[in-house]
């Protein structure tokens with residue numbers, strides 16, 4: 001297998017969009033297994049929002065032998081890199097693709113910290129505390145639950161935004177999580 005065929009993460013291009021939408025709808029179907037969250041099995045983000053992430057050069061994909069397996073979209077907020085979306089195609093889940101995507105986000109956060117003259121790279125997100133592939137998965141990768149306002153005003157506002165409130169479901173707590181890594 002040539003190096004180009006080996007599994008790797010790279011920035012996404014506009015040509016990747018159809019495959020990314022397919023990943024999204026396949027990945028979110030996982031929520032169909034939880035009756036209270038089953039409506040989330042329909043991907044919610046708009047094409048316009050996604051074009052924005054892409055335009056900012058902040059979408060990364062994991063590819064193997066020309067096939068896209070997962071993607072992550074991030075933005076900068078309050079000195080942190082915030083994960084807007086992360087998804088792995090159902091056919092490729094639980095094989096370390098998500099972990100590889102988090103690696104791409106960490107490199108992005110390290111670059112952002114360096115260019116901002118900061119000594120700590122920070123990655124943040126909002127998620128469901130107790131869905132096995134949400135809070136526990138991030139915790140396994142070094143994230144801790146924090147109060148959104150301790151990260152900064154953008155996160156404080158995000159945690160009470162209409163978008164977040166639309167994800168409220170009885171019995172399923174939404175939380176903000178943070179990973180910090182001191183730069184060498």
Ligand SMILES: CC(C)(COP(=O)(O)OP(=O)(O)OC[C@H]1O[C@@H](n2cnc3c(N)ncnc32)[C@H](O)[C@@H]1OP(=O)(O)O)[C@@H](O)C(=O)NCCC(=O)NCCS
Pocket residue numbers: 027028030086087088089092093094095096097098099100125126127128132133134136137140
């Ligand atoms: C979250 C997600 C991106 C992880 O991708 P992944 O490639 O499967 O992740 P990894 O292979 O690196 O890690 C797999 C680990 O996740 C956890 N996990 C994933 N699916 C799980 C499930 N159905 N039940 C329990 N644990 C699960 C386990 O800890 C698993 O490790 P294990 O297989 O050794 O038990 C993927 O599950 C996904 O696309 N989910 C749907 C979209 C989503 O919820 N995104 C996050 C929004 S905040």
